[in-house]
Amino acid sequence: MYEIIHSLRSRLPELEWHLSKLNAQILPILHASQLFCLPSDASYTHCIAQIEWDIERLEEPLTIKMQHYLVKKIQQRINFLVKICLVLDKKSSEAIKNIVLEGCMTPQQRQQLIYEIWQTLIKQEQALIEAKQYLPSSIKQAKLAEDLNLLRQKRINAQKMYENLTSIR
Numbered sequence: 001m002y003e004i005i006h007s008l009r010s011r012l013p014e015l016e017w018h019l020s021k022l023n024a025q026i027l028p029i030l031h032a033s034q035l036f037c038l039p040s041d042a043s044y045t046h047c048i049a050q051i052e053w054d055i056e057r058l059e060e061p062l063t064i065k066m067q068h069y070l071v072k073k074i075q076q077r078i079n080f081l082v083k084i085c086l087v088l089d090k091k092s093s094e095a096i097k098n099i100v101l102e103g104c105m106t107p108q109q110r111q112q113l114i115y116e117i118w119q120t121l122i123k124q125e126q127a128l129i130e131a132k133q134y135l136p137s138s139i140k141q142a143k144l145a146e147d148l149n150l151l152r153q154k155r156i157n158a159q160k161m162y163e164n165l166t167s168i169r
Helices: 002-021 023-032 044-058 064-090 093-104 107-133 138-168
Strands: none
Touching: 002 044, 002 064, 023 044, 023 064, 044 064, 107 138
């Protein structure tokens, strides 16, 4: 158990450094996640403190089952924060959404959210198709057609994600 505790602790300083650079960007994501119990005025330091507290609990006499649970919980929290840091460095909002979807929601919540996104994209696609009819300029129509193709691809991806989630059950 000592090696596990040491390896978990050794990840925290670098993680804290990365989080400190992204504090303002990371707060909405941390509040959306359900991995941490955060006050409304929380910062990344609250997350690190919760992880450190869990690591300290590992040093106490616990059942094997409780130790495994805590290790898994700590690893999940650390991995979640690492993923967010990597994604925010790349500035990809889609990837951030995927992390939140993967790490913070139940399968039912994820399915409902993807269904809502899919339905919104269908409505947006229909609105663009209608708007395309009323544009006089061929340049504007070309831009709208490009936007429509991009939106159609997003809708298809959302539909596939939803169908994959519903077929798992």
